[in-house]
Amino acid sequence: MLIIGIAGGTGCGKTTVVNQIINELPIGEVGVISQDSYYNDLSHLTLQDRRKTNFDHPNSIDFELLTQHLKDLRDGKSIQQPVYSFLECNRTDETVPTHPRKVMIVEGILILTNPEIRKMFDIKIFVHADSDERLIRRLKRDVNERGWDLDETISKYQSIIKPMHEEFIEPSKEYSDIIIPNNKYNTVAVEIVKSIINEKLV
Ligand SMILES: Nc1ncnc2c1ncn2[C@@H]1O[C@H](COP(=O)(O)OP(=O)(O)O)[C@@H](O)[C@H]1O
Numbered sequence: 001m002l003i004i005g006i007a008g009g010t011g012c013g014k015t016t017v018v019n020q021i022i023n024e025l026p027i028g029e030v031g032v033i034s035q036d037s038y039y040n041d042l043s044h045l046t047l048q049d050r051r052k053t054n055f056d057h058p059n060s061i062d063f064e065l066l067t068q069h070l071k072d073l074r075d076g077k078s079i080q081q082p083v084y085s086f087l088e089c090n091r092t093d094e095t096v097p098t099h100p101r102k103v104m105i106v107e108g109i110l111i112l113t114n115p116e117i118r119k120m121f122d123i124k125i126f127v128h129a130d131s132d133e134r135l136i137r138r139l140k141r142d143v144n145e146r147g148w149d150l151d152e153t154i155s156k157y158q159s160i161i162k163p164m165h166e167e168f169i170e171p172s173k174e175y176s177d178i179i180i181p182n183n184k185y186n187t188v189a190v191e192i193v194k195s196i197i198n199e200k201l202v
Pocket residue numbers: 008009010011012013014015016017137138141182183184185186
C-alpha cells in the first residue's frame with residue numbers, strides 16, 4: 001500500500017486536488033481519508049459550546065483513532081470511518097466502511113503536525129495557496145456550506161485560524177516532499193502525482 005498525505009492551510013485546495021487526482025484513476029484502487037472525519041467527539045458539549053471550539057489546533061483531532069485506522073488499513077483490514085457534520089460541529093452516529101486500497105490518500109490541515117502519522121506516509125504533499133486566496137475561498141465556503149456567517153468567519157479567522165496556521169500548519173510544510181503551488185489550478189502538479197500513483201497501480 002502507498003499512503004500519501006496531503007496537507008495545507010484551510011482553503012488551499014486540498015479536497016480539490018484530491019478529487020483531481022482520483023478523477024480518472026480506476027475506481028476501487030484509491031481510497032481517501034479526511035482528517036475532518038477524526039475531529040474529537042464533542043457530544044458532551046452543547047452546540048453553542050461546540051461552535052466555540054478551536055478546530056485548528058492539533059489537539060482537536062483524534063490522532064489516536066486516525067493512526068489506528070491507518071495501521072488497520074495497512075494490515076489489510078477495513079475500517080469504519082467516522083462521518084463529521086460541519087453544521088453540528090460533531091461526529092455523527094454514522095460511519096462509512098472504508099476498505100484498504102493499493103493507494104490511500106489522507107488529507108487535512110494538521111496531518112503533517114503529528115509525528116506518528118507522518119511516519120506512515122510514503123509521500124508527503126503540502127498544497128500552498130497565499131493567505132489572501134485562502135481567506136477569500138474560506139469566507140465563501142463557510143457562509144455557503146458550513147453554517148457560519150461572514151462576521152463569525154472573519155473574527156474566527158483573526159482569533160483562531162490565522163494564529164493556528166502560523167503556529168502549526170505552515171511550519172509542517174518543512175516535512176513535505178512535494179509542495180504544490182495552488183493559487184491557480186495546477187494541472188501539471190496533479191498530473192505528476194497521478195503518474196506516481198499510476199506506477200504503483202500497474
Ligand atoms: N486553484 C484554485 N483556484 C480557485 N479556487 C480554488 C482552487 N482550488 C480550490 N478552489 C476553491 O476553493 C474552495 C476551497 O477548496 P478546497 O479544495 O475545499 O480546499 P481545502 O480542502 O484545502 O480547504 C473551493 O470552493 C474550491 O472550489
